[in-house]
Amino acid sequence: MHTSAIPTTSPERTVTATRPRPILRDVGREAQSCLGCSLRRICMPIDVADPEAKVLFEKLVASRIRLRKGDVLFRAGERFTALYAIRVGSCKTVALADDGDEQVTGLHLPGEIIGVEGIGNDVHVAQAVALEDTEVCVLPFERIEALAQRDTGFRRRLYRLLSSAIVRERSLSLMLGTMRAEQRLASFLLDLSSRYQMRGYSSTDFVLRMTREEIGSHLGLKLETVSRLFSRFAEEGLIEVQGRVIKLCDRIGLQHLLAAS
């Protein structure tokens, strides 16, 4: 069930770090059931009662893929065949406009499922790139379809996955449309913080996996602006910055920034 043809995309025009490199496909790691996965609570929080459906659920993951930093999981224009659940590491998704403009639309952490925009199109409209060494589970669409048809709970999960992607994109628009630079960055940091916390990591100390340029692209800012803001936040005692190592010192202060018009 490999993708039979790798569609031609323009020769690598990415913000950073995406050297042209052969696409790595299944590394032959044996699949594993979601049932025993430690990320299940975040990734697939459903119960499947019906025995037949349960069998399908256990076989949802066809394989695992290992990615090194900079590896491309899927490209825009490539045929949609599966969703991917991040098990270890992190990925960015990058949207490409017709005119070559591009934007980091999302930063995805373990337990998140990516690739949903392709689900109605048969084609991916975005690109996913690993930000560090990363491992993802491959959920082939036929299996998703089959399980969705049989099990109501899973179908609900699928709806939720899609609608929360809509909501996420929308809140990004809201941010880009209404916030000023400092608010965007504060909002970004707070969002990251709470997502790390949800996964049992520190909510105050973490390492950014994106460059200033990628963060800027995500927030609709230039890298210099991002850099300046980090410095300013540090001066004001809101955070401590050491390259990509971040420490949130004053969460309340950051939240106040958001409230300010």
Add this chain to the structure above:
Amino acid sequence: MHTSAIPTTSPERTVTATRPRPILRDVGREAQSCLGCSLRRICMPIDVADPEAKVLFEKLVASRIRLRKGDVLFRAGERFTALYAIRVGSCKTVALADDGDEQVTGLHLPGEIIGVEGIGNDVHVAQAVALEDTEVCVLPFERIEALAQRDTGFRRRLYRLLSSAIVRERSLSLMLGTMRAEQRLASFLLDLSSRYQMRGYSSTDFVLRMTREEIGSHLGLKLETVSRLFSRFAEEGLIEVQGRVIKLCDRIGLQHLLAAS
């Protein structure tokens, strides 16, 4: 099947034109099948072969609702019970941030289906408001669910609906994150133009249903900026403007604006 409780939302804080007004529910117009609908090609372009599914398909629309300009179809926080297909008129969808910020996230024309963000949440996260006298079909979620379970084509249609909502939101983000004011407005006009064309209306002459402020909110600009840009586009011979009546004179010129860095 009416919504049993109307959740309390903050007392009307919208960009414009949304006077507090009693929510109008079903006006008692008899439902009608999608099969004979002139918008079906745009709205529900599927064939349902299986006879049982066909019965469900014919009964998809429970009722129609008529809205006058400014009427609210659903509010953020309100329970999600149905999708709505626009038959006549147009609606805007408005997203509300925690801090009171709001943004027009979409302008919806006949044949479009709105409310999909609520599909996984049981709750609407946005507000939909009629921009003119408007009529919508009510597609109760139970009926959608039932048909989706039975018919593969319809299920695909549902996926497509959701994923294209993701793509639409994403391209809005892309616009807000990467384009300058004149490009945003040009892009907005060209998008509207092609959507009118798709519906058999003139692609060059149309009436904006939104105020400058609403357009600005959608594009992440202030109303003065929108107004100035309309004037400038008119000066440059790209368009003619007469209040809300727009005539696109130089489509190519507008497209050139997009390409320019």
Add this chain to the structure above:
DNA sequence: CGACTAGTTGAGGCCAGTCAATGTTGGTGG
């Protein structure tokens, strides 16, 4: 007619972009 909303246009200020120089970090090979 007055009150109100929508739209236009001008003057000035500020936030973020641009251009440029310099510093820092991490990986590679001698």
Add this chain to the structure above:
DNA sequence: CCACCAACATTGACTGGCCTCAACTAGTCG
């Protein structure tokens, strides 16, 4: 181990696009 290089990051000076504030006009409705 260190030298070197490239990618990443920081900081400064300047610019300009969009926002803000404000005045004025046009149309609408009671």
